[in-house]
Every structure is written in structure tokens, then in C-alpha cells.
Amino acid sequence: MSSSVEAITVLSSDGDEFKITVSAAKLSKPLNWMLEDVCFSDDCDEVPTIEVNSKTLVKVIEYCEKHAPRANSGASDSDAEELKKWDIEFMKMDVKDILFHILMAANYLHMEGLYDLACQTAADLMKGMTVSQIRKIFHIKNDFSSEEQEQLRRQHPGCSFD
């Protein structure tokens, strides 16, 4: 990488511009490849588009900026502990509006840490929940016919359907 800049500008799929520091952008494999291939300098007018909507991109960049120092230099145990707490707070978001978009974005941007965190968050939201709670959290409609429901009841007699 021959970049002389500390931050680059990217476009969201909605066409909004966002700044992301080079060290934070490195958390994404495709962005890192781009940084290696393209010479970014102050007079470079090329603005890459990231196929992620603005609302999601803000969150993704926030995550990258927070995690970049640790990813680049390693961190002490207390830092790791603090970061874990931050992750939990960061992930408190609406499932439909944002969590699913984060999952797709992290997958698309090859961001292992965020992808793992988002998958675990989604899994934790399902663990220990009742069937109707899962439907509510994930905005899912019960699309079984009453006949199919009866069949499922017979299959899992000990399972609560509420």
C-alpha cells in the first residue's frame, strides 16, 4: 500500500459519502485489497461505492473504528474486556431494521469479527425464547395451517407452542 492518506471516502448504496480511516477499513478484506490496489492520495478523486445502505454503513464504520486499534496493535486483557462490553451495547439494535442488514454487510465485506458477533447476537436472541417470542423479535408470521400445527404438536408433544 502506498497510501499517504489516513482516511478515505466511500459511498453508500444510497449515494451518501462517508469517511473511514485506513486502519479501520483494513478490517474488511475487500476494502483492504482495494487500498492495496488503488493509490489513495489527497488529489485522488475516485470514490468507491460500498453496496450497503447508509444506516447500516454508519454502524459498520463505527464498529471498524472501535476495533481497528486493537486489531492493528493487539490489546491487553482489560481492553479486550472493555471491547466485549462495547460489542454487547453496540449490538442492541432492532432485528429487522438493522441487525439483518449488518449480517449481510459483514458477510459481503468479509469482516469476520463483526459477522461472528452479529450471528451470535441473532442466535442469542432465539435461545431460550418461546415460539411466539421468536416470532415477535424477528417479525415472523406464523404461516402454518391449523392442520400443519396439529401435526407439529403431535411430533413434539412436550414442546410449548406459545
Place this chain on the structure above:
Amino acid sequence: MFGDLPPEILGEILHRLPVKSLVKCTIVCKHLNSFITDQTFIFDHLNQTIQASSGNGWLFLQLYLRTRHLVPYIHHEEFYSLYSHNQQIDQFSFKKFPLSGLLRSYNHSTVVGTCDGLVCITDSQIYHMATLLIWNPSIRKYMIIFEPILTSDTGNGQHKGYQPLYGFGFDSKNKDYKVIRLVALLDKEIVPQVEVFSLASRSWRSIPFRASPFLLPDLFWNIPQVFLNGVVHWVVSRRCDDHILNFILTFDVVEETFGELTLPQLLRESTTELSILEGGDSLCVLHALYVEDDCFFSIWVMKEYGVVGSWNEVYCWDSHLYKGITTVLDLCADGKVVLLLYSGDVVLLDPVTEVVKSLTGQKWFHAFAGSYVESLVFIKREPDLLSYEFT
């Protein structure tokens, strides 16, 4: 909503859930139901669970309660338990899984083996065939296997005493679970008749026995088997001039062929009880050794599978230890050993620290222990899969 996610992302989320939560998810909506009950997901989930639990999996126990009745076989109580012996939590979650009296027609039931979270049980190995059952305790479903081809009436309708030998394993090529049944006359070195039950086709099929005849040990209990590396193993013997030679009979579940593995010298010619044991990823043999009035239990491990020179005696316990060892039930993947003691207690022994932990706290007179993993096999609805309520 889950339908909007690419399958690889949905899979990644669902793989993180325990079986109990996944069963619940099949009730949430059609999309989750068809995703979770799909063969690909079932086997991916199983492989991930096996990998994640490597070295500290679960333990399946079958226990018979001691009774004061004159005919203990009829009045016994039977329990099945699952233990998670995860070292991190250092706690045992104890669950009882009651099963109907399906398998109690003559005698106690015998666990043939465990494989991928499925437990194969027969009602008796001494009398003539009756019922076989394949059970997934994690999702509370089981199926009864129909009568095999070879029963006591096979042949000229003559009633002959025979000993069946059972094995249970997974055919990785055809993604099929199979029960193998060898039927041989007691005390006679003959060519056994062999049949295989395929879970995928739900049927028994006779296959030829292309190996040298052998003699079954004359045990009035079950002959243990171990399924490892795609192969079922039993310890059997053969008469050679004036003495008996013990060896390991093998059955390749994919190829459906028989083979043999040689035992170390000491075990080959031993006249005392030998039985095959699970030992994590290795094949083990338990040897009960009598020296005058004392009994010793030694455990031999085949460190490199198939290499005769790699047999090693790893443990030897005086049966008087721990207030009396009745037998060794299992070697766990984490190195711990499951023992049945004279007192009737089933304990977990850490051979390094010699710490003994009681698993059952009750007095049992027989126990089976085998490795276990939570699995979704049987989650898909099939007409012959039966469910029971957990009480």
C-alpha cells in the same frame, strides 16, 4: 424474514443453537422448518457439534436399579441419563428420559451402541429376537425396527439356542445408519448368518459372511461393540488346536465387509473376559486379569488404528481400589474413565488426579455408558417416527 437471508448466513446463526432451541424454531415458520429439517443442515449441525465438543462431549448412561425382588429382571427399574462432562462448568446436568416399557418383554434391554446422538437398543440378546429400537433422546423421538429376517423359526422351524451379535454405525457414503446382526449357534464354530438393517430404506437385508468362522464368547450379557472410523468392532475368539485365540472382528459399515484386527500377545491368548471399549478416537480393550484371588482391570489402547504394534497397556487397576470396581464402562474423550463400583455407584474417575466423582448417587446393578452428542437426526417428520412426552 429469515427467507431474506442467504442460506449460508442463516446456517451460521442456527449452528450456534442447541438442539432444544432448533426444535422450537421448526415450529416458528415454514421457512425455518424446512431449513432445519433438511439433511444438509442436519449433518452440518452434527459435524459442528462434534467438532465443538471434541474432547469433552456428553455421556449417555443406561442404569438398572438394584431391587430386593426375587426375580430382579422383571421388577427392575431402568433409567437413561445424559451427562455433560464439560470440564469448564465442572457440573453434571442430570436428566432422566423415561421410555415406555416397549423393551421389557422378557428381560432387561441392552444398549447396542450410540452413534451421532442416536441410541440403538435391543430388548434381549439371549432369547430370540423381538424388538429393536433406534432413539434420539435429544429430540424425544424413536422408531421401532421391524422383525429381522432371522428369527428362532428360521430354518426348519427348529428351536435352537443362538447368540446374536449386534452392531450399530453410520454409513458415511450413503448417509445411512445401519444395524448389523450376526446370528450364530452357541458354542459352535460356524459361519454366522448376517443381516443388515438400513435406516434409509427401513428394511433388513441378508448379506454373505465372507470371513473365517469364529466362536462367540459365552456371556450371558451383551457382547459390546464399538463403532469407530466407519467400522464396527467386537472381541470374539477362535479355537486353534487346543487353545483359544481372541481377536477383533470388524465390519466396515460402508463396504459391508468383514475383517480382523490382531490383539496384543497377552490378550490374544487370555482365557478371561475381554471386551471392547470406546476410548475417544482410539480402539480400546478391557482385560479382566485374575492373579490368585485378586482381579485386575487393565486397559489396552491401539494408539494407531490398524497398527498391531501400537497396542499399549495404559491403565491397570486392582479391583479393590475405590472400594471395589465391578467393571470399567467407558473411556471418555477427555481422558476420564467411567467405572461401576461394588457399591452400585457409577463414578467418573480422573486417572491423572485420581479424583472420583459419583455420577448417579444410587445403587445400580448394571450400567451402560457411551459417548453422546446432541443431534437433529429424526427431526424430519416420518410416519414411523414416534414421539413421547417428557415427564
